[in-house]
Amino acid sequence: MSHPLLAGVLELVQQAGEAILPFWRQGVEVVEKADASPVTAADLAAHGILAEGLLAMEPGIPVLSEEDADIALSERAGWSRWWLVDPLDGTKEFIADSEEFTVNVALVERGEVVFGVVGIPATGVIYHGGREFGAWRVAPGEPPRAINVRETPASGLTVVASRRHGSALQEQLLTALVARFGDIERVSVGSSLKFCQLAEGSADFYPRLAPTSQWDTAAAQGVLEGAGGAVLTLQGEPLRYEARESLLNPFFLALPADASWRGLIVEEARALG
Numbered sequence: 501m502s503h504p505l506l507a508g509v510l511e512l513v514q515q516a517g518e519a520i521l522p523f524w525r526q527g528v529e530v531v532e533k534a535d536a537s538p539v540t541a542a543d544l545a546a547h548g549i550l551a552e553g554l555l556a557m558e559p560g561i562p563v564l565s566e567e568d569a570d571i572a573l574s575e576r577a578g579w580s581r582w583w584l585v586d587p588l589d590g591t592k593e594f595i596a597d598s599e600e601f602t603v604n605v606a607l608v609e610r611g612e613v614v615f616g617v618v619g620i621p622a623t624g625v626i627y628h629g630g631r632e633f634g635a636w637r638v639a640p641g642e643p644p645r646a647i648n649v650r651e652t653p654a655s656g657l658t659v660v661a662s663r664r665h666g667s668a669l670q671e672q673l674l675t676a677l678v679a680r681f682g683d684i685e686r687v688s689v690g691s692s693l694k695f696c697q698l699a700e701g702s703a704d705f706y707p708r709l710a711p712t713s714q715w716d717t718a719a720a721q722g723v724l725e726g727a728g729g730a731v732l733t734l735q736g737e738p739l740r741y742e743a744r745e746s747l748l749n750p751f752f753l754a755l756p757a758d759a760s761w762r763g764l765i766v767e768e769a770r771a772l773g
Contacts (some may be wrong), residue, residue, distance in 0.1 A: 603688065623640075698755070753765060
């Protein structure tokens, strides 16, 4: 199965990645936005390609992008489906010359992700997926490869976490998991790549007990759900994207949907939340 808009989105994500690369490792100028987050010319170049391209491809679907998010709730509340876009996720990684930055585009309908596309400009790899379509990894010069979560870790739990955005609450959860599961391997990864590592079975769990915005997660949530994963609030409910005043997500847990240990993790997280 595939979605009729997917091919066009894949092309736009590739174009946005190509627009970012000339700025990478070139000492690009950094501007601080009102919320103190950084933005560069690379963010804006990718935003222009995606916003214009998505509207041209399907004029009836509005775009909510990190770089154009000042849209009144009264307007957003009338949307039944929309594009949720992060033109350059992991700007801090990009500024630090890391490869761990991505281009994220998700199609959202009535609060749920239909499909998401996550591109890695530095390598040319693109992940895409959705709950009804499966999940795929596409590398340059290679055929698309179907990916799936691993429900049972080979040896111990591998937990991926943000390199730059931890929290005391998250440390409490990880300490509780060590008591439950024994030693866990912790891997620090930037941007939405944490979800993609779960989706392709190279990690087991991504807890986020620190702030994120809707555009940070939607595309990669689509990939993870297509691979057999889930993104849950601390109450065990699926993470959704209804229009609301704040564009911040609640804290969440990303993990395989059918893992035998899912209930234990949700129980521990609920106790903290």
